[in-house]
Every structure is written in structure tokens, then in C-alpha cells.
Amino acid sequence: MSRVILTLALLALLALLALFGCGGGGGGEPQVPPPVDVKWTEVMEDANTLLIPGIHGFYDLSVGGTRVSEVVNAPLSCDGAGCANEGEPLAVSAIFDDELEVLETGRRGSFQTMTATQGDERDALNPGIIDVAPTTLPDLRAYGLWGNHGFAAVMLAHGPVADTTDGVELTGRISFALPVALGDSPGSSPSGMGGATWRGIASAVSLTTYEVEDGTSVITIPDLASPRVNVDVLIDSQSVAKPSWRGLALTGGRYAAGTFGEDRLDGIFAGPAHQETYGVFGTDAYVGAFGAKRQ
DSSP states (O other): OHHHHHHHHHHHHHHHHTTOOOOOOOOOOOOOOOSSOOOHHHHHHHOOEEEOOEEEEEEEEEETTEEEEEEEEEEOEEETTEEEETTEEEOOOSSOOTTEEEEEEEEETTEEEEEEEESSGGGGGOTTTOOOOOSBOOEEEEEEEEOSSEEEEEEEEEEEEEEEETTEEEEEEEEEEEEEEEEOOOSSOOOSSSOEEEEEEEEEEETTTOOEEEEEEEEEESOTTSOOBEEEEEETTEEOOOGGGSSBOOBTTEEEESOTTBEEEEEEEESTTOOEEEEEEEESSEEEEEEEEEO
8 A cells, every 4th residue: 555655656746847857057157137038948957956855745545445645745855956865866857848838927026937737647757667657647737937047836736646556446636746946056155245135936835725826035145244044935925934944054055944844945046146046945834936036
């Protein structure tokens, strides 16, 4: 029974990761944001740092006539352009899936946004890794935002699932949420005199309803001579930030705090002059991602 449930979680994760990829690159001179839109594919191809704090979910299943339900919090660790779960690397392709379907594009503030889905979910499951192809899969959606130097998204698999594995029939519903951020990190931290503020937007999945909600983000460094980062994210005009998200130390332009499923936060500064910052979070109430630009 546990193998079937683990397979479902991996299927959801792989299908979500297949929506987007991460490549290498970076560098260049400081630049003013161009007046024309930047393609999200170009931003992602230039990214050199990937952040995925973990996958959160809930399943309520009937497995061989036995009901099984559980909340899942699976933390991941990331180092540069790769991530791993308990030491096992997760392959995130640098080439976007051919079946990716962009449903909607738009703009919120100074960021471009998109909603995407997987055109053929079975192709996203990579049968070379997972040898099960469920007859019914959850809806797969990604809600992304991007600027000139980074991209962030919250990905959601939510809905019914059905399968028969080794003669065991499985039916029910699963909901999995995965936040992702990637950017062109210069490998250094903001510095100088005085303070600095980055303002932007956020998207998050409520762990009560598994619906996506929009919000805003404010990142501040009160003293650039001795930089410590404060992060605030507002969803539906209410702050979802945790106390541990204040006074964060910077290491090579990255900041982090907390435990996934409680108060986890991971972020990077992006762009040669730290013009932008992107991050992901996983708390006891929300899983989400944000982007912000220096004011």
C-alpha cells in the first residue's frame, strides 16, 4: 500500500516538474528593464539557481477497499541548479515540454504572469522513471510570474485519481502543491549605504481549499552596509509571513529560514545589480512563490 501511495506522490511531482525546466547561464552588465516584454522562456534559460523547498499535499484514497488519507510534507534541498529529495537527485530538464499549453498571460504590477497546463499529462510522467500510468490524473496547473532576471511559480495537482497496480484498485482524490523559483543569481549580496526595498507580487495555494490566491511581496534590507533581509508576503491583504522571516543572513545572494510545512522560506537576489529577488515558501497554511523588484 505504501508503494502505491509513494508512486502517486512521485507522479504528481514529476508531472509538475515537467511543466518547467532550469538551465545554466547568467552574467552581464546592469541594465534598465526594457520597455518590451521579456519572454519567460529566455528568463528561465538564463537562470543558474533553482529553489524548490518541498512538495506539500493531501490524499484521500480507497486502496483495495481500504481508505487511506494523509497530509504529506516532503522537503527538498537545492544547491545551484539542482535539487534532491533525501539525497536522490531530481532531474529538471532544461528543455520545456512540447505539450506545455499556456492558457493565459497577463500582467500584475511590473511582472508578467501566466497560467499553464500540461497538454498530455501521461507524457509528463516520464515512464522511464515511474512505471505506472494512472487511468485518471489530477488537473495540473502552474501559476507563474517573471521579470527580467527570474521566474517563480506555484504548481498545483488537484483532483481525482484512479489506477490499478498489481491487481489493487485505487480511487480517490489527491492535492499536491509545489513552489518553484529560479533566477540569474550574480553569486553576491546587495551592498552599499542606506537601505533598500524590493516590491512585487506573490501567488500561493491555500492548504485549506487548495485554491490559488494572489498577493504582494515586500523585501527590505534596512542597512546595506550590514545586510539582513526582511520578507513579508501578503495574501488577500493579510500577512502570511512568519517571525523567522526577519533579519535573515545573506550568503552569496541567497537567504533562507525555517522548516518546510511550518515556516520555510528560500530566496535569491537576481540580476547583475541585484535588481530583483525571487523566493518560495511552505508554511502550515500556504505554499507559494514571489518576485519583487528594487524600488
